[in-house]
Amino acid sequence: MRVFVTGASGWIGSAVVPDLIAAGHQVVGLARSNDSADALAAAGAEVERGTLDDLDVLRRAAAGADGVIHLAFKHDLAFTGNFGAAAEADRLAVDTFGEVLAGSDRPFVIASGTLGLAPGRLATEKDGLDTPVDSSGPGVRHATAHAALALASRGVRSSVVRLAPSIHGDGDHGFMATLVAIARDKGVSGYIGDGSQRWPAAHRFDAARLFALALEKAPAGSVLHGVADQGVPIRDIAEVIGRHLDVPVASVAPDDAADHFTWLAGFLGIDSPVSSALTRELLGWEPTHPGLIEDLDKGHYFQQPAA
Numbered sequence: 001m002r003v004f005v006t007g008a009s010g011w012i013g014s015a016v017v018p019d020l021i022a023a024g025h026q027v028v029g030l031a032r033s034n035d036s037a038d039a040l041a042a043a044g045a046e047v048e049r050g051t052l053d054d055l056d057v058l059r060r061a062a063a064g065a066d067g068v069i070h071l072a073f074k075h076d077l078a079f080t081g082n083f084g085a086a087a088e089a090d091r092l093a094v095d096t097f098g099e100v101l102a103g104s105d106r107p108f109v110i111a112s113g114t115l116g117l118a119p120g121r122l123a124t125e126k127d128g129l130d131t132p133v134d135s136s137g138p139g140v141r142h143a144t145a146h147a148a149l150a151l152a153s154r155g156v157r158s159s160v161v162r163l164a165p166s167i168h169g170d171g172d173h174g175f176m177a178t179l180v181a182i183a184r185d186k187g188v189s190g191y192i193g194d195g196s197q198r199w200p201a202a203h204r205f206d207a208a209r210l211f212a213l214a215l216e217k218a219p220a221g222s223v224l225h226g227v228a229d230q231g232v233p234i235r236d237i238a239e240v241i242g243r244h245l246d247v248p249v250a251s252v253a254p255d256d257a258a259d260h261f262t263w264l265a266g267f268l269g270i271d272s273p274v275s276s277a278l279t280r281e282l283l284g285w286e287p288t289h290p291g292l293i294e295d296l297d298k299g300h301y302f303q304q305p306a307a
Contacts, residue, residue: 001107002026003215004061006052006093007071008045009036011174012111012167015208016069017043023212028061030072052089055096062100067107067215070097091144098148103155109214110158112145114200114225114274115165115267122230125162125223125278152221159214159222161207164274165267167226168292169204170300176292178264180241180301189242190252190260192269195235200274202228203289213283224279228287231273240293244302 003020007013008029017040020027027045030052031037037047050057052072062068070093074086094110101108117123128142129149151158166175183189191197207226214224235249242249257265279285290298 001066001215002028002064003067003069004028004030004048004065005045005069005071006030006058007073007111009039010071011172012163012204012207012211013071014039014043015169015204016071016211017045019205019208019212020215021045023216025212025215028065030057030061052093055092058093058096059100062097065106068097068101068109069211069215070094070108070110071211073111087144091147094144094148098151098154098156098158101156102151105155105157105220107157107159107215107218108148108151109211109218110145110148110160111211112142112160112162113165114162114227115272116270117142117162117272117274120271121273123272123274125225125276129223149221149223157218157220159218159220159224161210161214161224161226162274163207163226164200164202164228165272166199166201166292167204167207168201168295169289170298172204172301175264175267176237176296176301179237179261179268180245182261182264183238183241183245183247186260187247189238189245189247189249191234191238191249192252192257192261192265193254195233195238195251197234197269197271198231198273199234199237199292200227200230200272201232201292202226202287203291203295205289206285206287210279210283210285213285218283222282224283224285225274225276226279227274227276228289229291229293230275232292234268236293237296240296241301244296244299
């Protein structure tokens, strides 16, 4: 297939693109900078210059593709407190793709998240489909995911890949890297309360394979979970970090969590285990890369960058 990919040079997209090319697909990647364009060309993809705000560019690229994978999200806005604007740009992009792909039976795969889906119990792919979606907090992107799934009734083979909060691997600058940086800065590897909160995780390369499988064969309206480890206790993560940094491991009182972990506190406090059993059965997806604890123990998260 000829596949248009947004976020193609990002953390997950830069793994999805070579996976698709290796499987024989032709990839066109959206690039908003020269560096992104160069990286895509080096990977063997065609380059479509533009941003998520360039809806005419998105329309044209989708119209010329056999399928679309939408991975881009304005994380720069989200992490500076303007999550609403980032979510609105995401919604407009999904609506635009839906208009182009309607009635074509072409695949459309988007990324969403699992964090906060069913706090305190094991969430499955069936969770979150019939409940109203709050437009704030960790579930902010679920409403857009619902809109993408609804495109199945309009002749689009749409699917949503809900990703674990930790998509880990060498080069990660996300939640795990931030947790390591906080431990290094504070001189202690912390966890909230008793540290029993569970986080699902998946290796970046396993997540990339799932997006390719979704593109190729996910039925219309599928909800898929990009989860390899269904729930790693935060205390276990803190202990690995403490061992590698040679700092003490200690509990942080819930009232002090925001001061210690800053913006990460709200996420670390959620017990959010997630199953991917239905996804594995549907698509034959089997994660083969290291789990989160094994990946942390490889040591790449603890290498200090050069000055």
